Amino acid sequence: MAPPVTSRNPFVAQGRRLIAIADLPPGDVAEVETEDHGTLAVGRSQGRAFAVSNVCRHQFAKMGRGKVAGDGCIECPWHRARYNVETGQMTSGPKGKIFGFGPYSKAVQTVANSAAPLKVFPVTERNGAIWLT
Numbered sequence: 001m002a003p004p005v006t007s008r009n010p011f012v013a014q015g016r017r018l019i020a021i022a023d024l025p026p027g028d029v030a031e032v033e034t035e036d037h038g039t040l041a042v043g044r045s046q047g048r049a050f051a052v053s054n055v056c057r058h059q060f061a062k063m064g065r066g067k068v069a070g071d072g073c074i075e076c077p078w079h080r081a082r083y084n085v086e087t088g089q090m091t092s093g094p095k096g097k098i099f100g101f102g103p104y105s106k107a108v109q110t111v112a113n114s115a116a117p118l119k120v121f122p123v124t125e126r127n128g129a130i131w132l133t
Contacts, residue, residue, distance in 0.1 A: 031064030057112035088118035
């Protein structure tokens with residue numbers, strides 16, 4: 001029998017269960033550690049559960065510390081790049097004074113989508129929680 005996963009993070013996955021829906025913070029996304037896939041960004045978007053890889057493709061911010069935007073995309077907490085939670089594709093590049101420069105932002109989006117979109121993990125909701133399937 002494998003030893004239990006230990007962490008300072010209060011949202012450590014137990015088996016295939018990721019997080020109780022009631023435990024999702026405002027913004028509907030949290031970082032959740034798993035035994036098999038490392039740390040994931042897990043949450044709800046437009047009434048549906050999702051789990052994606054936790055690292056932004058721009059400058060490696062933790063996506064689980066971001067939020068779900070009004071359009072249903074997960075938004076990076078550092079420069080507000082957005083990703084479709086169903087495909088992992090970046091839907092808009094980074095924003096801000098420096099990183100929001102149009103050609104740069106579009107180039108980041110193009111590279112991220114062709115080389116390394118966020119990995120999407122299949123999940124389901126049951127018994128008031130989000131589970132890997």
